[in-house]
Structure formats: structure tokens, C-alpha cells
Amino acid sequence: xxxxxxxxxxxxxxxxxxxxxxxxxxxxxxxxxxxxxxxxxxxxxxxxxxxxxxxxxxxxxxxxxxxxxxxxxxxxxxxxxxxxxxxxxxxxxxxxxxxxxxxxxxxxxxxxxxxxxxxxxxxxxxxxxxxxxxxxxxxxxxxxxxxxxxxxxxxxxxxxxxxxxxxxxxxxxxxxxxxxxxxxxxxxxxxxxxxxxxxxxxxxxxxxxxxxxxxxxxxxxxxxxxxxxxxxxxxxxxxxxxxxxxxxxxxxxxxxxxxxxxxxxxxxxxxxxxxxxxxxxxxxxxxxxxxxxxxxxxxxxxxxxxxxxxxxxxxxxxxxxxxxxxxxxxxxxxxxxxxxxxxxxxxxxxxxxxxxxxxxx
Numbered sequence: 001x002x003x004x005x006x007x008x009x010x011x012x013x014x015x016x017x018x019x020x021x022x023x024x025x026x027x028x029x030x031x032x033x034x035x036x037x038x039x040x041x042x043x044x045x046x047x048x049x050x051x052x053x054x055x056x057x058x059x060x061x062x063x064x065x066x067x068x069x070x071x072x073x074x075x076x077x078x079x080x081x082x083x084x085x086x087x088x089x090x091x092x093x094x095x096x097x098x099x100x101x102x103x104x105x106x107x108x109x110x111x112x113x114x115x116x117x118x119x120x121x122x123x124x125x126x127x128x129x130x131x132x133x134x135x136x137x138x139x140x141x142x143x144x145x146x147x148x149x150x151x152x153x154x155x156x157x158x159x160x161x162x163x164x165x166x167x168x169x170x171x172x173x174x175x176x177x178x179x180x181x182x183x184x185x186x187x188x189x190x191x192x193x194x195x196x197x198x199x200x201x202x203x204x205x206x207x208x209x210x211x212x213x214x215x216x217x218x219x220x221x222x223x224x225x226x227x228x229x230x231x232x233x234x235x236x237x238x239x240x241x242x243x244x245x246x247x248x249x250x251x252x253x254x255x256x257x258x259x260x261x262x263x264x265x266x267x268x269x270x271x272x273x274x275x276x277x278x279x280x281x282x283x284x285x286x287x288x289x290x291x292x293x294x295x296x297x298x299x300x301x302x303x304x305x306x307x308x309x310x311x312x313x314x315x316x317x318x319x320x321x322x323x324x325x326x327x328x329x330x331x332x333x334x335x336x337x338x339x340x341x342x343x344x345x346x347x348x349x350x351x352x353x354x355x356x357x358x359x360x361x
Contacts, residue, residue: 005227006104007235009200010270014098014190017111020125020183022190026169030188032162033181036349037357038155039132041140041148042067047131047185049357050091053343056274057192058093062282063250066137072359085136086250089117090282095271095341096234098124098190104232114238117280118258119265128185129178149178156181161350194271194338202335210335217332225319226329235269235336243316244297244307248281254306255281262307273337287333291326294319 016022033039034047050064051057055073063086065076078084100115102108115127131137132152133145143151156162156176166175169184201209210218221227229237240263247254257264257280264280278284284293293303298319300309349355 004104004229004231004237005222006231007203007227008106008233009203010096010099010102010193010195010197010233012195014193015108015110016187016190017123017125020186022187023169025165026184026187027191028188029165029169030184030186031344032165032346032349033185034188035346035355036351037353038159038349038351039152039181040067040138040357041142041151043351043353044358045069045138046355046357047128048345048355049359050087050137051094052356052359053341053345056093056271057095057341058091058274060276062090062248062277063087064091064137066131067135067140070358070360076359084140085252087134087136088251088255089280090275090277092116092267093271093275094189094192095274096193096268097127098193099234100124101238102232102234103238106233114265117264117267119238119240124186124189125179125182128182128189152181153177155351159350165350191342194341196340197270197338198335200338211331213328214332214335217328217330220325220328221332224321224325224329225315226321228315228318229266230269236266238265240265241313241315242307242311244302244304244309244312245279245281245293246283246303247305248283251281262304262311269333270336271338272333287330288326291321291329292323295321295323295326 037043037046039046045066050059050066052059052072059073061074061076065078066087068079068082068084069076070079071077097115099108101113110123112122113124115121115124116130121127121130132148133139139145139148153176156166163176166180170180198209229241231237240258242261242263256262272287276285278287278290284290296303297312297316298321302309346355
């Protein structure tokens with residue numbers, strides 16, 4: 001077994017990049033932008049459409065419906081007629097993404113924090129812009145990637161409320177820019193942390209914070225090899241791995257992941273209560289299904305028609321998971337949940353559009 005079974009409590013606050021210090025005003029601007037569909041091509045999708053606090057800043061869907069959709073969470077459907085595909089990967093929760101990259105040495109750099117299932121951008125500031133550019137998430141058919149940013153900036157400049165707030169927050173001659181939109185959204189997202197789960201309390205010294213069965217589950221979690229990848233304070237090494245996860249047949253083509261190797265980043269195990277369905281494509285509805293999949297691949301079974309067992313990551317061969325360990329591990333994972341996070345939703349947004357987009361609320 002590799003010596004990677006190191007786990008910590010989360011820090012109480014998230015560090016910010018040197019060029020984007022936190023302020024109350026910036027956070028509140030970011031909150032408005034997060035809930036305002038003004039950032040989308042057709043003015044119908046907000047960040048909160050797929051990352052709503054009532055769903056733990058995630059949503060209970062395998063694959064999200066962004067552009068040309070209506071409804072909330074699992075009840076969201078495409079409008080008719082429709083040519084927009086599903087978002088091809090499961091929506092991460094925003095909770096604790098401010099700590100992405102926090103490794104087994106308990107250090108991290110907010111300017112170089114890996115984001116998304118494929119680690120394609122670094123930092124919350126960069127992450128915040130990506131959905132605006134994405135065709136099926138927020139951009140839609142009217143604009144290309146360059147045009148949508150120009151359009152969004154133009155809309156914000158024409159809105160007197162946003163023009164005033166951006167000027168107050170950034171104090172630049174040209175305060176409404178792509179970079180500052182990302183900075184405001186990131187500042188808000190850095191407040192969406194859950195740092196006091198029962199596991200965190202336990203690791204800070206309260207030995208009664210978790211039950212005996214949860215303690216036993218933690219030991220089993222480490223013994224069978226889960227901690228080889230799910231380690232550190234975030235229970236993720238933030239590295240890419242090939243597991244042979246079955247494809248989601250809602251997608252028109254296989255998702256080949258990082259470098260077309262069918263590799264995807266290790267997700268955090270915090271707040272799993274909010275992040276079902278699981279895996280990069282939401283293919284498994286329950287934690288039992290996830291752990292049964294790991295039992296299968298540990299036995300050399302192939303669950304993806306394009307991925308042979310010989311291509312699995314080396315750590316798969318080190319897994320010692322059997323059906324006996326599943327319930328104790330799930331018992332432990334429950335102590336990583338934390339319901340204490342910011343759930344404040346603006347009553348209105350400066351654009352006057354529906355708060356959170358077309359979600360029927």
C-alpha cells in the first residue's frame with residue numbers, strides 16, 4: 001500500500017490570490033452575478049441554475065440541462081424544440097472548491113488550484129468564466145466564445161446598478177472586464193465552504209464527534225486503499241486516474257477525458273449527500289453502486305467497452321474492497337457531510353431577470 005493515507009481537517013477559511021483579496025462588497029457583487037442570468041447568451045441560465053443552495057450548490061441530476069431548459073434540479077427539462085445537448089459531465093458542488101488543490105502536505109495555492117473533472121483550468125477566477133463560454137451550459141447558439149464575453153460586458157456596462165457596484169469594488173477606469181467578472185464570482189465562491197463537519201471536529205480533537213461505527217469505517221476506508229487517491233483535507237489527490245467508468249448513454253459520443261485517455265480527476269468526498277449521482281458522468285445513483293463498481297474493477301472486471309483492465313491505474317490493483325466493507329465505509333463517509341453553509345439567495349438581481357434563471361422559482 002502506498003503511504004498516502006493522510007487526512008486533515010479543513011482550514012477555517014480559504015486563501016485568496018494576491019491579486020484578488022476578499023472584501024464584503026466584492027463577495028456581494030459575486031453573489032448577484034452568480035444568481036443573475038444576465039451572464040448567459042439567452043438570458044435564461046445563471047450559475048445558480050445548476051449550482052443552487054437548496055441542492056447543496058450542485059443538483060441531483062446525472063447530467064445538467066443548461067441552455068434551453070426550464071425547471072429546477074431533477075425536474076428540469078429541455079424546452080421544445082431543442083437541439084442543445086446535455087452538459088456532458090456531472091455538476092460538481094461549489095462547496096469547498098475554494099480548497100481545490102489542498103494536498104497531503106496540507107498546502108495549496110489558490111492561484112494554481114485545479115478545476116473541473118479534467119483539471120483544464122487553474123484557480124476559481126478562471127473556473128468562473130468557463131461556463132459562460134460553454135455552448136450547452138450558458139452561451140447557447142447566438143454567440144461564439146469571443147462574442148459572448150463582449151456581449152456580457154456590454155450588458156453589465158449598460159446596467160446602472162452593475163456599473164456602479166463594479167466601480168466601487170474594483171476602482172478601475174475600466175472596471176467591468178472579463179477578469180473582474182471572474183474575480184467577483186470567485187470571491188463569492190470562496191465563502192461557500194463547510195469547515196466544521198463531524199469529521200473536522202474529530203480531527204481537531206473531539207473524539208466523540210463521530211460514532212464508533214464511523215471510526216471503524218474510517219480505518220477500513222484507509223486499509224482497503226480508498227485513501228490512496230482520496231486523501232488530504234479534501235479527500236482528493238486532484239490527480240487524473242483511469243478507472244473504466246461505464247458511459248452515460250445520454251451522451252452522443254464517449255467522453256475520453258484528460259488527454260483522451262478516459263482519465264478524470266479524483267473528486268472530493270466531502271458533502272456526498274449533495275453530489276449524487278456520482279462519477280464524472282453521474283452514472284451511479286448511490287454510494288453502494290459506486291463501491292460495488294470499485295469492487296468489480298479491483299477484481300479485474302471491465303465495465304467500459306473501450307477500456308481494458310490492463311489500462312486501469314496502478315492503484316486499482318492495490319484495492320482490497322469486498323462487499324463486507326461497503327456499509328462501514330458509507331457510514332464513515334456520512335460524517336464528511338456539513339449542512340452549515342451560506343444559503344442566502346438575493347430577492348432580486350440588477351438585470352430584473354428571474355433569480356437563478358428559468359427554474360420556476
